[in-house]
Amino acid sequence: MKSLSASPYASRAEIMAEFQGDEAVLAHELLGLRQAPGAALQTRIASLAKATSPRSTATWPPWGRWRPHQRWAAGALTLALMLALALAVAGPQRVLAQVQRLLGYLPGYGFVDPDQTRVLTAPVTVERDGVSVTVTQLIAGTDKTQVTFVGEGLNELPSDPNATRVEIVLVLPNGGVLTPDETRLEHGSARLAFPPIPAEVEQVTLRIARLPLVRPGAAPENWSLALSLRPAAGDFPAAELAAPYVPEGAHSTVMGITLDVVEVVEGTEQTAVTIRMSAAAGTGIDQVMAPDPWGIRLSDDSGHAYWVQPDPGLGSGGSVVVQQVVIAQPGAPPAPAVWEQTYAFGPLSPSTGHASLRLDEIAVRLDADESFRLDLGASPHIGQHWLLDEILDVYGAALHFTGATLVEFAQLNASGQPQQYYQLKFDVAVTDAPDLALQRLNLWSAEQGLFGDGHWTPEGWEVFLAFEKLPHGRVTVSLRGAYADLRGPWVVQWDRPGEHPEQRPRSLHPQAADTHHGLTLAVAEVVASDRLTHVQLAAEGLPAGGRVTEIRPTTGLLGTVSLGLQDQWGQAIPTSQDVRWQPPGTEWAYDPLALTFEPLPPLAQSLTLVVPEVIVQFPDDGSLSVDVPPAEALTFTQHEAEYEVVTSGGDGSGPAYHPLVERSQTWPVDLQMKIAGYTVHYTQAFIEREAGNGWRRDTLVLTGAAPGPDPNGWRLAALQGARTQRPDGSVVTAAESPGGANAAGLAYGWVSPPAPGVAPVAMLRLEVNDPHTSELLSGRYELAFDAVQVAVSGPWRLGWSMVLAAP
Amino acid sequence: MRTPFGRSTLPLDAAAFAELYQAHLAAVFNYCLFRVGDRQLAEDLAADVFERAWRARGRYRPDQASFATWVLAVARNAVVDCQRHNGRHPMVALPADLLDDAPLPDTAVEAADEQARLKAMIATLPEADQDLIALKFGAGLPNRQIGEFLGRSEGAVGVALHRVMRKLRASWEISDEVLER
Known part of the structure; x- marks a missing residue:
């Protein structure tokens, strides 16, 4: 993960040090005006982010290069982390105190003391004008009061993604009002965490000024629901209220960073694991970053590997565990950096006695104090180049500065006005250490520099110092810190308490195959355990160099055939989201032909798997030339984006909208390309523009009618760019770019799948900015492609017997 | 973290945004507080700023400005919008x-x-x-x-x-x- 959060802000003491005498008195007073942001604000921001986080409703295109889609995927991850941050407002002391008196863990709520907890006597529903609001749950604990309500009858009413302001309170009998510290909103529904209700209070009123995400006036407002409380003792099933345990000897130290498994709670719905990462003093690590949740691997010795659970929304009792403690250790510098957080995984298999947690990389910020001097001379000029041979060492990684060039550039300042700046752009070869990969550099120059930075790009490292005025004379290039990924792995193993009767997974290799459009799918292996059913498929009849990249959940965009596994009685076995099959000693890699379902029903004897459609990628060459008009010939207006943004999590039923983008006028083109037996014909073009303060991204979009299927009935789905030659002669290639086919500047194209009443469209996107100036770069682009993806429709029906499967 | 293709080309990735939110909230809130003088309004503005930043995070270019600069520019715009809305009367x-x-x-x-x-x-x-x-x-x-x-x-x-x-x-x-x- 990139870590940008080394505080850029001066401490109080640093600010005070800048002033003397009367000014220092005034500075002291001014600093006294500062206030801490309230917990409610932090929560509100987290909920705003959740409510506005975009999530794609479309699963197309399949190529994985649809940038907004990627951002949405990242958004989902962000949500989980932001939610974690929201509850971090409790503060380290409170959380630590909570952990110290652990009495039980309730999925969807967290740690709970049942003797001190009250719940709703019964769900409460109020109905007005066809809309009903039901308070389904209230858990009043010693640390918080969690209220969940669900609105129904809202589906046909207009939604407002901006109506995220929460005006929901709990009113106490004495008139006191509790406002939520944490909110999780869906359309008409919410889960809220209020402060604790005083112990003597037995009845409260939930007041909802307006249902969440519902447009003002679109539904009844000013709801009032009277809620009665009673003691919860005995309400929580013992199986749910699992007790935490502290695993013995569960730690691993690599490169001065110790990974501890501090505590584990095993429930029927979740396994919560609290981990702590701490850097030893003297390592130069001044910050340890939260690991990417997908990089944390929990596994057992039976062959199950467990995913970190995503936030399931309001409809489920599960939840990402939301505790995070960043402990600043007082004491002599350098202070060790510590990060502690609890993650929720799926429940562990009942039949395994050992668990293991692994982290391959940990991102850190490293302190650095390295520098060299460069003499620019008395009157350097733009374009002047200096040869250098300076090597800076960063914990074994080497930065070899071989040259510097003085350039000028214009950038919009914060007032929106263009301003001229100067940069010393360095030629730097970065050699990572075997166990350390540099990600970002903090540079500075004491004499004249404005700021400096170094970061990796698909074109290589960009390292520069910026100046407001033309620099001259001696310049000190100082490296003050660096962000890096430290490579482990850190592996922590522990024994689970209690009895775990061994029940080995059953494995078999049935003879099951089916062929459609010349493509055969066969079942290579089936594994059935108490946690999953793993089906490994194999594909035959692929073109040379071809591979299956995706199994589609339906045929086409709105197909009626769905991916599914069912037993001999037609009982559907749902797909599993929180566990995968990974035998001990094997490395996991994404395999689209590996499918995971829930465990089989006890009497399942024969199974049928239905696969509606697969996406196949194979190599072939094509090329295209396209002209981009000069910027002055383009006029931009706002349009609704073609993609849809959904504003809520959960089941996707929340309000959706199309964001606005700037788009140029459309002009006709006549561009044809033959590739893999298809003829793609683009007939229209326009530029789509995204812009912010000081930057701009222009994307050329070509559209045309989709080519028909090939003689096998395979439909073109996507085109993979391999090389782009820009009008200025610069070239981007997938082969030479570490970004591969995802490198910026490469074209990517796709074809929409068939849908009733909608003609399929071929589309191509290409970023057309000068990578150095961000200006639109007009002229001729030469594009080359080296692979296609095609959609092959089934459905394949694969049936086999499980009777012969011996444990 | 590295992507399957190498290092991430987007420094402002998911986890980074969460980090940044935590790291910059106090600064953004206090900037707004100093500009408008009212805690409740400053909270509203800070929430608005992070909503804007969240929506626009894909446009943030770390090679062109630090996050602090970027998010404070968003905050400044929010303050100006607010003051414009309120007739530029100081709070x-x-x-x-x-x-x-x-x-x-x-x-x-x-x-x-x-x-x-x-x-x-x-x-x-x-x-x-x-x-x-x-x-x-x-x-x-x-x-x-x-x-x-x-x-x-x-x-x-x-x-x-x-x-x-x-x-x-x-x-x-x-x-x-x-x-x-």
Whole structure:
């Protein structure tokens, strides 16, 4: 993960040090005006982010290069982390105190003391004008009061993604009002965490000024629901209220960073694991970053590997565990950096006695104090180049500065006005250490520099110092810190308490195959355990160099055939989201032909798997030339984006909208390309523009009618760019770019799948900015492609017997 | 973390945004607080700023500005929008009496605590000076980054800050005298 959060802000003491005498008195007073942001604000921001986080409703295109889609995927991850941050407002002391008196863990709520907890006597529903609001749950604990309500009858009413302001309170009998510290909103529904209700209070009123995400006036407002409380003792099933345990000897130290498994709670719905990462003093690590949740691997010795659970929304009792403690250790510098957080995984298999947690990389910020001097001379000029041979060492990684060039550039300042700046752009070869990969550099120059930075790009490292005025004379290039990924792995193993009767997974290799459009799918292996059913498929009849990249959940965009596994009685076995099959000693890699379902029903004897459609990628060459008009010939207006943004999590039923983008006028083109037996014909073009303060991204979009299927009935789905030659002669290639086919500047194209009443469209996107100036770069682009993806429709029906499967 | 293709080309990835949110909230909130003087409004603005930042995070270019600069630019726009909406009236108005040396009523003297005076004096400064004070003492930006934000050199920021402090100090002394009467 990139870590940008080394505080850029001066401490109080640093600010005070800048002033003397009367000014220092005034500075002291001014600093006294500062206030801490309230917990409610932090929560509100987290909920705003959740409510506005975009999530794609479309699963197309399949190529994985649809940038907004990627951002949405990242958004989902962000949500989980932001939610974690929201509850971090409790503060380290409170959380630590909570952990110290652990009495039980309730999925969807967290740690709970049942003797001190009250719940709703019964769900409460109020109905007005066809809309009903039901308070389904209230858990009043010693640390918080969690209220969940669900609105129904809202589906046909207009939604407002901006109506995220929460005006929901709990009113106490004495008139006191509790406002939520944490909110999780869906359309008409919410889960809220209020402060604790005083112990003597037995009845409260939930007041909802307006249902969440519902447009003002679109539904009844000013709801009032009277809620009665009673003691919860005995309400929580013992199986749910699992007790935490502290695993013995569960730690691993690599490169001065110790990974501890501090505590584990095993429930029927979740396994919560609290981990702590701490850097030893003297390592130069001044910050340890939260690991990417997908990089944390929990596994057992039976062959199950467990995913970190995503936030399931309001409809489920599960939840990402939301505790995070960043402990600043007082004491002599350098202070060790510590990060502690609890993650929720799926429940562990009942039949395994050992668990293991692994982290391959940990991102850190490293302190650095390295520098060299460069003499620019008395009157350097733009374009002047200096040869250098300076090597800076960063914990074994080497930065070899071989040259510097003085350039000028214009950038919009914060007032929106263009301003001229100067940069010393360095030629730097970065050699990572075997166990350390540099990600970002903090540079500075004491004499004249404005700021400096170094970061990796698909074109290589960009390292520069910026100046407001033309620099001259001696310049000190100082490296003050660096962000890096430290490579482990850190592996922590522990024994689970209690009895775990061994029940080995059953494995078999049935003879099951089916062929459609010349493509055969066969079942290579089936594994059935108490946690999953793993089906490994194999594909035959692929073109040379071809591979299956995706199994589609339906045929086409709105197909009626769905991916599914069912037993001999037609009982559907749902797909599993929180566990995968990974035998001990094997490395996991994404395999689209590996499918995971829930465990089989006890009497399942024969199974049928239905696969509606697969996406196949194979190599072939094509090329295209396209002209981009000069910027002055383009006029931009706002349009609704073609993609849809959904504003809520959960089941996707929340309000959706199309964001606005700037788009140029459309002009006709006549561009044809033959590739893999298809003829793609683009007939229209326009530029789509995204812009912010000081930057701009222009994307050329070509559209045309989709080519028909090939003689096998395979439909073109996507085109993979391999090389782009820009009008200025610069070239981007997938082969030479570490970004591969995802490198910026490469074209990517796709074809929409068939849908009733909608003609399929071929589309191509290409970023057309000068990578150095961000200006639109007009002229001729030469594009080359080296692979296609095609959609092959089934459905394949694969049936086999499980009777012969011996444990 | 590395992507399957190598290092991430998007420094502002998912986890980074969460980190940044935590790291910059206090600065953004206090910048807004210094600019509008009202805690509730500052909270509203800070929430608005992070919503805007969240929506626009895909556009953030770390190679062109630090996150602090970017998010504070968003905050500044939010403040300007808000003031435009409110007719550019400062949220904390300096009592006219305090400026024109007229004697204050006793009740006003009792109510005018030090912080309220200071807030009121900030509200009477030109907008550019308010911005400087808010960036320096509210957000806590070092002069170098204020320079990046305002498009001025570090030295120029230092000089401007010295001037505005002198100005503020003078107002402070005048109001001291007024209150002592």
